[in-house]
Amino acid sequence: xxxxxxxxxxxxxxxxxxxxxxxxxxxxxxxxxxxxxxxxxxxxxxxxxxxxxxxxxxxxxxxxxxxxxxxxxxxxxxxxxxxxxxxxxxxxxxxxxxxxxxxxxxxxxxxxxxxxxxxxxxxxxxxxxxxxxxxxxxxxxxxxxxxxxxxxxxxxxxxxxxxxxxxxxxxxxxxxxxxxx
Numbered sequence: 001x002x003x004x005x006x007x008x009x010x011x012x013x014x015x016x017x018x019x020x021x022x023x024x025x026x027x028x029x030x031x032x033x034x035x036x037x038x039x040x041x042x043x044x045x046x047x048x049x050x051x052x053x054x055x056x057x058x059x060x061x062x063x064x065x066x067x068x069x070x071x072x073x074x075x076x077x078x079x080x081x082x083x084x085x086x087x088x089x090x091x092x093x094x095x096x097x098x099x100x101x102x103x104x105x106x107x108x109x110x111x112x113x114x115x116x117x118x119x120x121x122x123x124x125x126x127x128x129x130x131x132x133x134x135x136x137x138x139x140x141x142x143x144x145x146x147x148x149x150x151x152x153x154x155x156x157x158x159x160x161x162x163x164x165x166x167x168x169x170x171x172x173x174x175x176x177x178x179x180x181x
Contacts, residue, residue: 002040004056007065010112016159019064019071022089024135033068034087034133037061041076042083058110060149062156065111073153077146086140091130091154094139096123103148104180107162118171120162121178122148144181 008015022030044055060075075086101124106117125143128150132138142150152162167173 001043001053002036002066004054004110007061007110008067010109010161010163012111014067014069015064015111015156015161017064017069018159019062019069019157022070022072022131024089024131026089026133030063030068030070030072031133033063033066034072034074037063037066037074038076038085038087041074042085045076045078045083056110056113058108059145060153061110062153064156071157073150073157075146075149075153077149086150087133088128088130088138088140088150089133089135091128091150091157093123093126093151093154094129095127097125099124100178101144101148101181102175102178103145107148107152109152109162111156112161112163116163116166118163118166119173119175119178120165121174122151124179126150128154148181 041058041061043049043053044057050057059077062073063070072089073091077084100121102119102121107120126147128140130138
């Protein structure tokens with residue numbers, strides 16, 4: 001089971017690496033990492049388990065956050081009757097809306113262990129293409145929170161943290177240009 005100490009902190013230079021494309025078939029280590037990432041994200045969103053195992057709640061994780069510089073991400077979205085789980089290998093955003101949004105309470109990140117407020121402009125809707133764990137082509141259309149999660153995790157694969165988007169002199173800069181969610 002992954003613990004908070006297994007997740008790289010924002011001060012770790014590895015988070016600035018550009019992750020490498022993944023070749024198929026996936027090796028056992030990558031399959032195990034994916035399972036651990038999904039398990040962490042799921043447990044972190046279940047209050048009793050998060051408390052029991054001392055997990056910070058998270059919705060998404062990129063492989064680089066556990067020190068693996070490979071292009072794969074996992075997202076676990078809480079839905080009405082449980083969780084929707086997304087595992088995308090070599091993800092790319094292939095289309096996006098014109099409309100941009102931002103998280104009113106501020107984005108969070110398992111690698112950023114502090115509260116950060118500020119505007120992080122994101123597309124309201126994106127289409128992500130990539131591969132599943134067997135190498136099959138998949139396409140996911142996401143909106144609102146899920147779209148933000150995909151953009152956030154794909155940024156990690158490119159060495160970008162959400163804090164990079166925030167103007168340190170004026171964290172709420174251009175708020176009127178975007179819709180708050």
